[in-house]
Amino acid sequence: MAWEGLRRIGFRKKKEMPGGLWMRCPDCGKLVYKKAVEEALRVCPECRFHFELSAAERVELLLDEGSFVEHFGELSPVDPLGFAAKRSYRERLREAQEQTGLRDACVVGTGTIEGTELVFGVTDPSFLRGSMGSVVGEKITRAIELATERRLPFVFVSGSGGGARMDEGVLSLMQMAKTSAALARYDEAGGFFVSVLTNPTMGGAMASFAALGDVVVAEPGALIGFAGPNVIKNTMKVELPAGFQRSEFLMDHGFLDMILPRDQLRATLARLLGYCPVR
Template sequence: MERRSKSGTAEADVVVQDGSGRTGDGARRAGGDDRAASGADAARGPRAKRGVPEGLWLKCDGCGATIYRKEAEEILNVCPQCGYHWYVSAAQRIGQLLDTGTFEEWDANLRPTDPLGFRDKKPYADRIVAEQKRTGLADAALTGTGMIRARRVACGVTDSSFIMGSMGSVVGERLTRLVERATESRLPLIIISASGGGARMHEGILSLMQMAKVSAALARYSKAGGLFISVLTNPTMGGVAASFASLGDLVFAEPRALIGFAGPRTIKATIRVELPKGFQTSEFLL
C-alpha cells in the first residue's frame, strides 16, 4: 500500500501482522509485551519441580528398605520387611498399650531442678527448659494408670528423646510413686524402658540414688504379691538396665534392642577387644 507525502513522493506503509491478526503499532506493542513477559519468566528462573513431601517415607536402619510411613505406623512403627522397631515416644506407647481414652497421668506436676548448678556445654537449667520445649515432656518419664481390655493397670514409660531417657530425681520419684500406688491398689505394673542415658550425671549422687529407691519400692511391691512386667526397648542402658528394668517378673524386649550397662563403643575403647557381633542386643542376652 502506498500513500503520498505532501511533497508528492511515495511512501510505503510497513504492515506487520502477528499471529493474533493484529497489525502495525498494535503488533509492535504486543511484541514488546511478549518480550517483557519472557524477561519476567527468565528472572523467576526455571519452575520448581514438585518433589515427594518430606517425611512420607522411612528408611529402615535394619534392612535399608524404604517404607511408606503410614504403612509402618499401622503396624506400630515396625518395619514390615525385617521387623526393625523405630523410635516410639512415651505418649505413643501409652496409646498403643492402653485402651483408648483410659490413661490418667500421675504426678504431672513434678518438675526437675538444678540442685548442683551443673554446667557442661550449657547450664543444666537451660538444658531442661530446652528439652521440655522440644519434646513437650516435663521429664523423661510418663506415669499413670489405665485399662487393658477393661482391666486396670499401673503403667510407666521412659522416653529416650528427653536427655536420652536418663534417670534424674524426677524420673526416679515418678517411678517410685507409681510402684507404691500399684502396691496400695494391688494393680499389675508395667514399665516400658527406653533409657539410653542411665543415671543423669547432671544431678550427681541424687540421680544415682534413684536406682536404689525404685528397686526398693519394687521389692516391697513383689513382697505384697504384685506382678511386674518390664519391657525393654532400644536402648535400655546404664543405671536403668542395672536397676528396675531388670527386675521384672516377666521381662520382654524388642528385637535387636541395645541392652546393657556401658555401651559397646565404650567397652571396646576401654578393653581394646573386638566384641562379638550383636553384642548387647536382646537376642545376644538370651
C-alpha cells in the first residue's frame, strides 16, 4: 500500500457513500447494495452507471498484478501565475494532494496487460477534476516519448471534467499542443495508441490527446465533448437532446470505435494490443 495513490481506496465522495451497507446511485437514484456495486467494479447493478475510479484503481483494474512501475512521479505542480481568487491555486493544490495522495492529476508508467508490455497513463478525475496543467501535459508527453523510444504501445485512460486547467492559464492550453505534437511523432514512429475515454472527458483533454487514439474506446454513458453542456445550454438558450455528449451519442456520430463496459475493458485492450504490435 505504499503507492501514493492507494492511500485513498474506497468511495471518495461522501454523498456517494453515506456509510452503511446501502447507497443511492447518483444516476438512477435507486438504493443499491454497496457490496454489489464493489463487486461489479463500481458499476451500479441497477442502471449500469459507471462510478469514477481513482488512478490507482484504474491501474489495478487494467494492468497485470504487480506489473506497474510508475515513471516521472517526481514531477510536481507549481503556481506559475500566482493565481488566486477567493482561494489560491496553491491552496487548492494542497487540498487536492491531501485528499487524493497524488501530486497532480496524472499517473504514468510501464506495465503489462495480459503479458504485453506497454506504457500506461491515467488521469484521476478527483484531482481538480482531472484537469490538465503543466505537470499533466508534461507527464503525458514524457509517457508518449518513452513509448516512442522503447517502441511500446501506449494506453491512456482519460477522465477530465476540467479539460485545460484554468489556474495555469495559457500554459495549460499549450499542453494540448505539446501532447498532440508528441503523438504526431509517436504516430510517425509506428506507435499504437489506444485512448480510453471515461466519465467525464471534456474540453482541452478531448480537444487534444484524448481524441487522437488509433483506436478510441469509451465506457458507457461517459460525458465526452468540447463545450460543457451547461455552457451550450446557457449561451445558446437551447434544450439539449436526451443523451447529448454521452458515449452512445459519440458512437452514433462516428467518433468512437467501441463502447466497452468496465468488465470487458481489460480483455478487449489485451486483444487490441495483440492485433497491433508496435513495429
